Amino acid sequence: MTRGCKRSGEPVEHVPVLRSLSSGNVRAVMEDGEEGVTEEDTPLERKVAAPRYSLLREIGRGSYGVVYEAVSRSSGGVVAVKKLRCDAPENVELALAEFWALTSLERRHENVVQLEECVLQRNGMAQKMSHGNKRSRQYLRLVETSLKGERVLSSPEEPCFLWFVMEFCEGGDLNRFILSRRPDPQTNASFMQQLSSAVDFLHQNNIVHRDLKPDNILISERSGSPVLKVADFGLSKVCAGLASGPGGSATTEDKSKPNVNKFWLSSACGSDFYMAPEVWEGHYTAKADIFALGIIIWAMMERITFIDGESKREQLGTYVRQGADIVPVGEALLENPKMVLSIPQRRHSHMSAALRKLLQDMLAVNPQDRPDAQELQRRISRLICDG
DSSP, X not given: XXXXXXXXXXXXXXXXXXOOOSSSSOOOBOGGGOBOOOOOOXXXXXXXXXXXXXXXXXXXXXXXXXXXXXXXXXXXXXXXXXXXXXXXXXXXXXXXXXXXXXXXXXXXXXXXXXXXXXXXXXXXXXXXXXXXXXXXXXXXXXHHHHHHTSOOSOOTTSOEEEEEEEEOOTTOBHHHHHHTSOOOHHHHHHHHHHHHXXXXXXXXXXXXXXXXXXXXXXXXXXXXXXXXXXXXXXXOEEXXXXXXXXXXXXXXXXXXXXXXXXXXXXXXXXXXXXXXXHHHHTOBOTHHHHHHHHHHHHHHHHTOEEEOTTTOOEEEOOEEEETTEEEEHHHHHHHOTTOOXXXXXXXTOOOOHHHHHHHHHHTOSSGGGSOXXXXXXXXXXXXXXXX
């Protein structure tokens, strides 16, 4: 259930990507200068026009995709380009989950990574994807692949990828940022506020992230001060049917909208050290995101780390010691619901009583005892003002 991501700074050949057709029965050139195959252009398929981006270097690699730093050939702006393989149903399911989550948002939020566009590449052809486009044969084939659990879009010999073009975060992830700097109470307070704001926004828009962890929180420093960006929505869930506004986007002003915290999920997924007890059992709501945030904030405040078994990297995360072993907090609470967490963990911690109480509430065994995202944001704001 743990998904790791190996980081790399290796440069790649400066190559154009997302070349395609504007119209006509002609050839398209994709990445690495390879020619694609001829495909008839139809009014129902929107093609991407000409070379769009050039890859600069690889900055991340996972089990089913690669992330590059890239430059826009038109504006010269730097972007992040995630290339996801669509050669297996499980990969398509993860890619579509991210696509649906990011395209369901009708407005931007400073602390949620921004998707600029998504393009499907198949047989050298590139088609811009749009959410719920029932006229697009390629889009419907992707959905069918995910639903049926079998390859529908292409044969193993035909390359098929989804390219996500997103804002570039030059500060890396939260792990790297926090652990490469001296402790800073002001930065910690700002990050707590930004994280709670991002999760409140997602929950207001009926999105449960389900994989909140430091690896999936990126840092932008373009404004001069660090700005957090919640990213990687491959395991996210858009709770369909909950929105009261058009396009699936709920508003904070609408008091009659259904509660995302009452939408039950059953897929036990995420990363072990950040999973709530009820996620291990496979019966949980959006309150699982609050638990994950509690683990992250606790670890960030006290710089508690462990060595990830897969990546061998030092990770921010709290845990429970059982003899010589370290056990995820959620798993330990599942085994012993009456266990009292030692908050703070460090003997010489400067954690305030108010923050200690907040973390205890966020990490409550019973999800109903945890604050929801709106209440969490209010309590963090009050805590910072009082501090």
